Amino acid sequence: MEKTKKKWSFSEGIFSHNPVFAAGMSLAPAVIAANTFKGAAAYAAVFSSVTLMSLMICSFLPKKLPYALRIILYTFIAAAVYIPFYIFFDERLEYDLSKLGVFLPMIVSGEFITRGAELRFFRMEKGRMVLDVISHIIGFSLAIIFLGFVRELFSTGGIDGTLYGISFTVPLLNAPCGGFILIGLMGAFIRLFKKEGEG
Numbered sequence: 001m002e003k004t005k006k007k008w009s010f011s012e013g014i015f016s017h018n019p020v021f022a023a024g025m026s027l028a029p030a031v032i033a034a035n036t037f038k039g040a041a042a043y044a045a046v047f048s049s050v051t052l053m054s055l056m057i058c059s060f061l062p063k064k065l066p067y068a069l070r071i072i073l074y075t076f077i078a079a080a081v082y083i084p085f086y087i088f089f090d091e092r093l094e095y096d097l098s099k100l101g102v103f104l105p106m107i108v109s110g111e112f113i114t115r116g117a118e119l120r121f122f123r124m125e126k127g128r129m130v131l132d133v134i135s136h137i138i139g140f141s142l143a144i145i146f147l148g149f150v151r152e153l154f155s156t157g158g159i160d161g162t163l164y165g166i167s168f169t170v171p172l173l174n175a176p177c178g179g180f181i182l183i184g185l186m187g188a189f190i191r192l193f194k195k196e197g198e199g
Contacts, residue, residue, distance in 0.1 A: 008128065013135030016194055020143035021186040025111045029103040030144050031179035037159050040148025042095040044141035046104060049085045051112050054078040055133050058113070059122060071114055078108035112136070147182055 009016075019025040029047075034040035058074050065073070082105065090097050097104060107113075116136070121129050152159055155174035157166040172178045 008132070010131055010135050013132060013137070014139040014142065015190065017136070017139070018143055018190060019112070019116075019136050019140040020147075021183060022190050024187070025116070026140065027180075027183065029100075029106070030147055030183060031176045033100050033103045034144045034148040034151065034179065035155075035174050036152045037145070037149045038095045039100060040144045042089070042093050042097060043100055043104065044144050045093065046082075046085055046089050046097070047107050047144075048137045048141055049089075050078060050082050050107050051110075051137055052133060053085070054081045054108075054113050055117060055121060056130070057081070058117060059126065059129065063122070067118070070118070074113050074117060075109050078113045082108050112140075143186075147179060150182060151178060 013019065015022075017023055020027070020030045029043060033043050054074070054077055057077050061070060061073055063070075086097065086104070121133055124132060149159070151173045153164070154166065155169055155171050155178070157163050157169045170178070173182070
């Protein structure tokens with residue numbers, strides 16, 4: 001029996017194949033950097049811009065180049081793209097990007113620009129690739145901002161020093177293990193939802 005080709009959907013990267021909750025990509029920044037709302041939003045802004053621009057440029061590299069050379073070039077291009085975007089956002093965001101530490105520059109060698117490019121994005125025709133990249137970037141950004149918001153709100157009782165009358169707080173959520181717990185719960189929810197949808 002001939003196998004039916006899986007239908008592609010823009011929502012894959014946002015929900016069913018969410019980079020953080022479903023695919024387990026970029027867990028380190030999601031766990032460490034996304035413990036406050038502003039920090040997560042700042043990371044998402046830089047990540048989205050650098051990843052989109054880098055992948056668009058890298059997609060024009062000849063596929064005949066050796067694999068190892070392509071990965072080196074991906075990282076080099078991403079590093080060149082990262083610098084102007086970092087300067088741009090550092091001057092405009094109400095957040096000190098240096099607080100994100102090493103996790104911000106790690107974007108240039110992250111799974112999106114290396115593994116994701118080779119195993120998923122660059123195997124598609126150009127138009128669908130662009131939409132798929134955007135879908136996954138949206139999915140990652142929503143996931144990390146959600147994590148930052150929930151972790152800050154329920155570990156401190158407020159956002160950015162403004163309290164919202166939440167009497168029951170869990171300071172553990174602000175720690176890396178709290179991030180892992182939330183990611184695990186969201187991943188389980190998405191898998192359950194997918195299973196019910198397929199049933």
